[in-house]
Amino acid sequence: MGDGDKGEYLVGVDLGGTKIYAGVFKPGLSCIGTARVSTKADRGADAVIERVAHCVQDAVDECDLAMKQVRGVGVGAPGAVDTETGRVIFAPNLGWEDVQFKKALEKRLDVPVFVENDCNQAMLGVYEKELGAKPQHALGIFIGTGIGGGLILDRRLHAGFNRTGGEVGHMVLEVNGPKCGCGNSGCFEALASRSAIFRRVEDAVKDGQKTLLTDMLGKDLKDMRSGDLRKAIRRGDKFVEKVVEEAALYTGIAIANLINLLSPEIVVLGGGLIEALEDEMMAIILETAKDYAFPGTMKGVDIVASKLADEAGIMGGAVLARRETK
Amino acid sequence: MGDGDKGEYLVGVDLGGTKIYAGVFKPGLSCIGTARVSTKADRGADAVIERVAHCVQDAVDECDLAMKQVRGVGVGAPGAVDTETGRVIFAPNLGWEDVQFKKALEKRLDVPVFVENDCNQAMLGVYEKELGAKPQHALGIFIGTGIGGGLILDRRLHAGFNRTGGEVGHMVLEVNGPKCGCGNSGCFEALASRSAIFRRVEDAVKDGQKTLLTDMLGKDLKDMRSGDLRKAIRRGDKFVEKVVEEAALYTGIAIANLINLLSPEIVVLGGGLIEALEDEMMAIILETAKDYAFPGTMKGVDIVASKLADEAGIMGGAVLARRETK
Numbered sequence: 001m002g003d004g005d006k007g008e009y010l011v012g013v014d015l016g017g018t019k020i021y022a023g024v025f026k027p028g029l030s031c032i033g034t035a036r037v038s039t040k041a042d043r044g045a046d047a048v049i050e051r052v053a054h055c056v057q058d059a060v061d062e063c064d065l066a067m068k069q070v071r072g073v074g075v076g077a078p079g080a081v082d083t084e085t086g087r088v089i090f091a092p093n094l095g096w097e098d099v100q101f102k103k104a105l106e107k108r109l110d111v112p113v114f115v116e117n118d119c120n121q122a123m124l125g126v127y128e129k130e131l132g133a134k135p136q137h138a139l140g141i142f143i144g145t146g147i148g149g150g151l152i153l154d155r156r157l158h159a160g161f162n163r164t165g166g167e168v169g170h171m172v173l174e175v176n177g178p179k180c181g182c183g184n185s186g187c188f189e190a191l192a193s194r195s196a197i198f199r200r201v202e203d204a205v206k207d208g209q210k211t212l213l214t215d216m217l218g219k220d221l222k223d224m225r226s227g228d229l230r231k232a233i234r235r236g237d238k239f240v241e242k243v244v245e246e247a248a249l250y251t252g253i254a255i256a257n258l259i260n261l262l263s264p265e266i267v268v269l270g271g272g273l274i275e276a277l278e279d280e281m282m283a284i285i286l287e288t289a290k291d292y293a294f295p296g297t298m299k300g301v302d303i304v305a306s307k308l309a310d311e312a313g314i315m316g317g318a319v320l321a322r323r324e325t326k
Numbered sequence: 327m328g329d330g331d332k333g334e335y336l337v338g339v340d341l342g343g344t345k346i347y348a349g350v351f352k353p354g355l356s357c358i359g360t361a362r363v364s365t366k367a368d369r370g371a372d373a374v375i376e377r378v379a380h381c382v383q384d385a386v387d388e389c390d391l392a393m394k395q396v397r398g399v400g401v402g403a404p405g406a407v408d409t410e411t412g413r414v415i416f417a418p419n420l421g422w423e424d425v426q427f428k429k430a431l432e433k434r435l436d437v438p439v440f441v442e443n444d445c446n447q448a449m450l451g452v453y454e455k456e457l458g459a460k461p462q463h464a465l466g467i468f469i470g471t472g473i474g475g476g477l478i479l480d481r482r483l484h485a486g487f488n489r490t491g492g493e494v495g496h497m498v499l500e501v502n503g504p505k506c507g508c509g510n511s512g513c514f515e516a517l518a519s520r521s522a523i524f525r526r527v528e529d530a531v532k533d534g535q536k537t538l539l540t541d542m543l544g545k546d547l548k549d550m551r552s553g554d555l556r557k558a559i560r561r562g563d564k565f566v567e568k569v570v571e572e573a574a575l576y577t578g579i580a581i582a583n584l585i586n587l588l589s590p591e592i593v594v595l596g597g598g599l600i601e602a603l604e605d606e607m608m609a610i611i612l613e614t615a616k617d618y619a620f621p622g623t624m625k626g627v628d629i630v631a632s633k634l635a636d637e638a639g640i641m642g643g644a645v646l647a648r649r650e651t652k
Binding site for chain 2: 080089090092135136137149151153154158159160161162163164165166167168170171172173174175176177182184186250253256257258260261262263264265292294295296297298299300301
């Protein structure tokens, strides 16, 4: 199809617990416009779906296009998704259980909609856009407020029997470790996510630990972000450096566990924390993974940081829409 | 082919660090005879391969058959295997590195030989013989002296990029846990294998712990076996009961990690420790896995003990040989 023909463009949407992000893509996956809106999950599923539809329409309008020029929409939702029916089975951050997401969104947009788990979708974006050689087995780990994953096995996303596969964040790494939001203790997410780092910093400050972060943000560390950790480390804050190093160490161990188990060709790290602290974390992550992986398992294996940042999710949505409307 | 025709029978071999076990099977997978010989790994790869060939010939002879009536031989080796070439990449328990196992064995036996990782092969046996419904995704965990695994994903064994996948035993569950043979600390194997249990018992006895095991086996606990643990527990030894419970707890956590990650339909437990202590361990394993698995992941998932015991490995070898000579 040439430019201007009906149904050429692809839309990718990243539906998160706090914000909705939509991007319009050409078939070759170049992004030509985006839109962003808050999620307002507390208003309920119908209202959120309405906001997703709006966000898609805004992004399309931003590109001076009309909805009829969109071939398909791919949406990543933060939870377990039945990809065949586009039903969200369970998405705790949205408060959703058993929501017919695809159906409801198609009704509002009048174009085909395809739904995936958000980390799976981000991994699709990374795989298609960043991994030129299209490895047979590739793992994505996304570290931000929480930790999620996407497993590409035999060149396809692995979802498993209950379509809940790829939940790397709740791999227990330290049975007697810190409490996790999921109720267990010592999950990867409770040890190495942004929230885990922030909690460790906050607890230490309460116990009298000195850190540049309190100079920067005040005693209550209000609105602390990953970038603040980076700034403090670069200004010589040894305490913050140590906390971040610890998170990198756990990340390396988690990766070694995954390499021992699945023997991927490449592990890609993404998410806001890695984006902000790549220089501080990646070397330690690599060294630790090599140190912990079983002999023979690391040969020829790459561990890299994604360059896509926030774009991975919407890019993956476009990949999904393109694949499903072929 | 009818009885007596050339090349109807299948031979499965389990090559372990201490013993070689071979079984002859009809095409329908009924076992009609076995043979067993010690491995003598210290004599080097050539000598061991010679012993494997002998063991196969003995089993075939035991059934009043000749080698020309064998269609193929499947062998499981304790290490990383390149299944396409039948080369053993690395098998620490045998002291093997880069051994052309298939080629050498075919030369001696003059029938087609196929090589797999031992736990993968055992999982093939379990999958084919025990799992009637042939689930799409099934995990096998074999707990004995060490802990190994076999992952069936999309109805096929998952080996991965370096063909080293399925190494569940070296999943770190407790970063600061006991030292493992692999050099790391807190691996699943260092927490829940027979060796881990024995070490915990021995250490406690040295520290003055009272246990029926010393009455049964003497102060140095010579020749302690899994069955001794069972006997001690059934006679009311609370200390041994606690140590075994702890191993079951870690096993449950490891299974939850795997279910969160891969969402299988079924997890099968095998190996000598589970065989001996099924009644003592399975209820705790199940309860812990359910407790630790992420919401939604356990729905419809079975966790069961294999009934095949030692036979899983040779059975899997027969399955492998049957599949590859079809």
